[in-house]
Amino acid sequence: MSKIIKDIYKFFIISILLILFILPVTLFADTSQCAECHTNPVKLIRITREYAQELAPLQSPEQEGEG
Amino acid sequence: MEQLAPHEKVFVDPSFIEEDKKHGNLGCTFCHGGDPNNPDYETAHSGVRKDPSYPDASGTCGICHTDSVKHYETSLHYTLEPYIRTIKMRSSRDNAKREKINTAMERHCLTCHSSCGQCHVSRPDPAHGGLLESHIFKKEPLMQEVCTSCHGSRVGPEFLGMNEGIPADIHRQKSYFKCTSCHSSVEMHGDGVEYANRYEVATAPECESCHRDVYTSQGENTTQHTIHKDKVSCQVCHAMPYKNCWECHVGTDDQGLTFFRTKATKMDFKIGLNPARDERHPEKFVTVRHIPVDFNTFSFYVEDGLSEFNMLPNWKMTTPHTIRRETPQNSSCDSCHGNESIFLSLEDVEEKYREANKEVIVPKELIPAKVGK
Numbered sequence: 417m418s419k420i421i422k423d424i425y426k427f428f429i430i431s432i433l434l435i436l437f438i439l440p441v442t443l444f445a446d447t448s449q450c451a452e453c454h455t456n457p458v459k460l461i462r463i464t465r466e467y468a469q470e471l472a473p474l475q476s477p478e479q480e481g482e483g
Numbered sequence: 484m485e486q487l488a489p490h491e492k493v494f495v496d497p498s499f500i501e502e503d504k505k506h507g508n509l510g511c512t513f514c515h516g517g518d519p520n521n522p523d524y525e526t527a528h529s530g531v532r533k534d535p536s537y538p539d540a541s542g543t544c545g546i547c548h549t550d551s552v553k554h555y556e557t558s559l560h561y562t563l564e565p566y567i568r569t570i571k572m573r574s575s576r577d578n579a580k581r582e583k584i585n586t587a588m589e590r591h592c593l594t595c596h597s598s599c600g601q602c603h604v605s606r607p608d609p610a611h612g613g614l615l616e617s618h619i620f621k622k623e624p625l626m627q628e629v630c631t632s633c634h635g636s637r638v639g640p641e642f643l644g645m646n647e648g649i650p651a652d653i654h655r656q657k658s659y660f661k662c663t664s665c666h667s668s669v670e671m672h673g674d675g676v677e678y679a680n681r682y683e684v685a686t687a688p689e690c691e692s693c694h695r696d697v698y699t700s701q702g703e704n705t706t707q708h709t710i711h712k713d714k715v716s717c718q719v720c721h722a723m724p725y726k727n728c729w730e731c732h733v734g735t736d737d738q739g740l741t742f743f744r745t746k747a748t749k750m751d752f753k754i755g756l757n758p759a760r761d762e763r764h765p766e767k768f769v770t771v772r773h774i775p776v777d778f779n780t781f782s783f784y785v786e787d788g789l790s791e792f793n794m795l796p797n798w799k800m801t802t803p804h805t806i807r808r809e810t811p812q813n814s815s816c817d818s819c820h821g822n823e824s825i826f827l828s829l830e831d832v833e834e835k836y837r838e839a840n841k842e843v844i845v846p847k848e849l850i851p852a853k854v855g856k
Contacts, residue, residue, distance in 0.1 A: 449520060449522050450515075454493060474740070476738070481748065482636040482728060
């Protein structure tokens with residue numbers, strides 16, 4: 417195979433691969449930031465720590481007995 | 484049950500997005516709203532619906548699950564109608580007092596509802612919430628993470644055998660049943676009828692639907708079963724002692740956080756009269772349980788708010804989940820016949836509640852006589 421055909425071939429393959437990678441990202445761009453964060457435990461730990469300081473406990477410690 | 488760590492409560496498994504073709508690739512905003520292009524979590528969440536299936540699921544789940552959503556709003560897990568009705572009946576007729584009772588109810592009782600998401604996607608909020616399995620939709624609500632985290636004082640520990648000295652329900656022990664082995668989706672999803680009482684629910688399970696042989700010659704105890712058919716409930720012979728609670732009082736502390744305090748709990752077994760016999764519960768004798776509400780449950784909010792408390796009994800018909808083949812009261816005929824101590828008597832009931840329980844208390848002359856066996 418001549419070099420030029422090889423190069424066109426390579427370019428073709430790379431373009432297809434690129435499209436394959438980018439397509440889902442653009443298609444589902446809608447969920448990107450949500451998914452980005454909610455599937456990342458390290459980020460979630462950091463944020464929930466920040467957040468936890470602002471949150472009061474849900475129930476009073478004065479609870480007694482069974483509900 | 485141990486709570487999930489804060490980050491675990493909101494962690495979404497990538498496989499939910501990639502592999503759940505039914506829900507995961509709808510996009511988060513389809514159900515939750517919010518701004519998916521905003522990388523700042525504080526502002527991105529503005530307008531987010533934490534629970535897209537409550538109070539209205541028709542625009543989310545309902546688009547595809549038309550059957551499950553159809554009667555959602557009549558499910559007792561959605562309406563909590565029996566709670567509301569019984570408290571209303573026991574409440575003062577004074578409107579100002581009623582208002583205060585309603586506030587207390589909103590704060591302490593009515594938060595315990597369930598939604599599609601609270602059974603299938605996350606742990607219930609009253610049990611500190613958090614995703615069940617990183618947002619994977621569970622067809623069968625998990626017994627301990629879902630059902631018994633709400634039904635965790637009476638039914639749960641009884642069924643699982645967590646009360647000291649009382650073994651697990653035979654169905655748990657022998658057949659590894661879970662709640663959903665008997666309680667179906669049709670029962671949980673509602674059937675369009677607005678029931679006033681949990682025992683009216685027509686789709687609730689019945690012992691006889693599985694134990695078809697108890698009255699036939701194939702049964703191993705047919706004579707005794709047949710003598711007592713429609714007179715004595717199955718639980719009267721087959722339930723072990725179960726939990727009774729007294730004096731649940733609710734309030735809020737200095738920080739405005741809610742609490743409840745129950746005075747006492749006691750494992751006991753009592754047979755009472757069935758005050759509301761119906762087609763599904765024709766028996767004259769049933770097991771009864773002392774319930775935690777009393778005159779002063781809402782006294783923190785209003786004095787004498789439950790002035791009409793005695794409109795209803797506080798020993799209520801119950802179906803304990805402590806079923807065993809052999810129980811102390813069925814070990815012989817006369818463990819039960821003539822055994823006054825297991826029938827709810829006047830002396831078992833505090834004086835101020837006797838009037839309320841008059842249809843439940845068993846008069847001495849109705850206790851079956853000894854048969855000599």
